[in-house]
Amino acid sequence: MxxxxxxxxxxxxxxxxxxxxxxxxxxxxxxxxxxxxxxxxxxxxxxxxxxxxxxxxxxxxxxxxxxxxxxxxxxxxxxxxxxxxxxxxxxxxxxxxxxxxxxxxxxxxxxxxxxxxxxxxxxxxxxxxxxxxxxxxxxxxxxxxxxxxxxxxxxxxxxxxxxxxxxxxxxxxxxxxxxxxxxxxxxxxxxxxxxxxxxxxxxxxxxxxxxxxxxxxxxxxxxxxxxxxxxxxNVAAEYGDDELASQSIVVLLGHVGVNGSIPASLDTSIIKFNLDTYGYLWPRDAAFAAMALDMAGYYTFTKRFYSLVFKLFGGEGFLFQKYNPSGTWGARRGTHGPSEVGNH
Known part of the structure; x- marks a missing residue:
């Protein structure tokens, strides 16, 4: 916990x-x-x-x-x-x-x-x-x-x-x-x-x-x-009267890495079940977090994310399912269709 x-x-x-x-x-x-x-x-x-x-x-x-x-x-x-x-x-x-x-x-x-x-x-x-x-x-x-x-x-x-x-x-x-x-x-x-x-x-x-x-x-x-x-x-001052909104903004911004990566989760409790974590950049999931921050006006933070994702597109024009925060390929399960390979 x-x-x-x-x-x-x-x-x-x-x-x-x-x-x-x-x-x-x-x-x-x-x-x-x-x-x-x-x-x-x-x-x-x-x-x-x-x-x-x-x-x-x-x-x-x-x-x-x-x-x-x-x-x-x-x-x-x-x-x-x-x-x-x-x-x-x-x-x-x-x-x-x-x-x-x-x-x-x-x-x-x-x-x-x-x-x-x-x-x-x-x-x-x-x-x-x-x-x-x-x-x-x-x-x-x-x-x-x-x-x-x-x-x-x-x-x-x-x-x-x-x-x-x-x-x-x-x-x-x-x-x-x-x-x-x-x-x-x-x-x-x-x-x-x-x-x-x-x-x-x-x-x-x-x-x-x-x-x-x-x-x-x-x-x-x-x-x-x-x-x-x-x-x-001060960053979350706009939501000062709404404790939940203010705290949520700080937590979301804290997940935006210094290089722009937004990992899905940093909690390692799942290691004992899966011998892996959710500490990966899923372009789809990270985009949801970036959209929420954009809607709240935190463009200087999300700009780092968009710059990183732009570099992840290969010559074929699609993204893989997930990446390490450094931008290298993340661990993947067996391929059962397009959704297992990438986010099209």
């Missing part, structure tokens, strides 16, 4: 009913997938010797407002508030955390990256020069995790050996600095009570590093967070 969708067209994240990230796409929505397959980015709270994952808190409220997701929860005398957004135009998830209440608190963030659609061949490491944790694969897939507060503790380890999740549950992380293969990581922030946490995506270490340094400045991250939330509010 996915309850929240955040996107800026190049970085998209889907959350479940526990406020856990279940899907991450970057930089092409629907094609470059870096998570899921049953995994979760979990959030834990340690308070004066007690520990719980968010899934263990029954009294919590999650809502999506424009491009901002919010969590409100109460546990063990603490008032827990988190709000997330994806920055415009940087490929960054920013989470503002505020926890009020007595005693000592540690917030633990567990990261379950499976880079480039599969979980083998990944590396995770702690970078002491930046006080950040990185996950990377190959030369062009990088994610950096850091905070405006110092990292209290960290660890990395083999996911397939289940070493990181149990390590979190006593509130003390083992500080294993690097792991390779099928890997997960975790960081903790101690006695907040208020801070920003962020996940930065990029195609090389230097680009991610520069963004982390920039976001460490509280003034910068607060300005970027507010500006990004206000951007989507």
């Amino acid at each position: 996915r309850t929240v969708f955040l996107s800026n067209g190049s970085l998209a994240l889907l959350y479940d009913e526990n406020y856990y990230i279940r899907d991450i796409y970057y930089p092409l929505l629907g094609q470059h997938h870096h998570h899921s397959f049953g995994g979760r980015f979990k959030i834990g709270i340690w308070h004066d010797g007690k520990f719980t994952w968010l899934e263990g808190i029954g009294n919590k409220e999650i809502k999506l407002s424009g491009s901002k997701a919010e969590l409100h929860a109460q546990w063990d005398g603490l008032d827990i508030h988190m709000e997330d957004t994806v920055l415009i135009p940087q490929p960054v998830l920013v989470r503002h955390v505020s926890i009020k209440g007595p005693g000592f608190v540690r917030v633990i963030f567990y990261h379950d990256f499976k880079l480039n659609d599969y979980e083998a061949g990944d590396t995770a490491f702690y970078d002491p020069s930046l006080d950040a944790v990185f996950h990377y694969k190959g030369g062009s897939t990088w994610f950096g995790i850091a905070s405006t507060n110092p990292i209290y503790e960290y660890t990395t380890g083999r996911r397939d050996l289940n070493v990181v999740l149990p390590d979190c549950e006593d509130g003390i992380l083992s500080k294993n600095p690097i792991a390779q293969g099928s890997v997960a990581s975790a960081i903790s922030i101690a006695s907040p009570p208020e801070f920003y946490y962020f996940i930065v995506a990029g195609d090389n270490y230097e680009r991610v590093m520069r963004l982390i340094i920039e976001l460490r400045d509280r003034k910068n991250v607060e300005t970027y967070f507010r500006r990004s939330v206000n951007y989507w509010s």
Whole structure:
């Protein structure tokens, strides 16, 4: 079950009913997938010797407002508030955390990256020069995790050996600095009570590093967070009195990829039934979404889609059934007639 969708067209994240990230796409929505397959980015709270994952808190409220997701929860005398957004135009998830209440608190963030659609061949490491944790694969897939507060503790380890999740549950992380293969990581922030946490995506270490340094400045991250939330509010301002219409516009626009592709669905729940997803560009289905956005007046977004589709027409003058968001042919079922080959 996915309850929240955040996107800026190049970085998209889907959350479940526990406020856990279940899907991450970057930089092409629907094609470059870096998570899921049953995994979760979990959030834990340690308070004066007690520990719980968010899934263990029954009294919590999650809502999506424009491009901002919010969590409100109460546990063990603490008032827990988190709000997330994806920055415009940087490929960054920013989470503002505020926890009020007595005693000592540690917030633990567990990261379950499976880079480039599969979980083998990944590396995770702690970078002491930046006080950040990185996950990377190959030369062009990088994610950096850091905070405006110092990292209290960290660890990395083999996911397939289940070493990181149990390590979190006593509130003390083992500080294993690097792991390779099928890997997960975790960081903790101690006695907040208020801070920003962020996940930065990029195609090389230097680009991610520069963004982390920039976001460490509280003034910068607060300005970027507010500006990004206000951007989507202004985009859908015409529908401000109609919450459903306003939210629908933001979700539709968030599905328009940076290259113009509009995937049918980014939810990967179907993988367990079909060993594939609906993260493809179906020209017919995407055209319905583009028509709705055109009728609402969002031509600057749909122009990217029409430019991409124009390039997909072959010399025979027809479109295939579906494409990868990059514009290459998508997976197809057995051919049973014209409708299986293309949209004529």
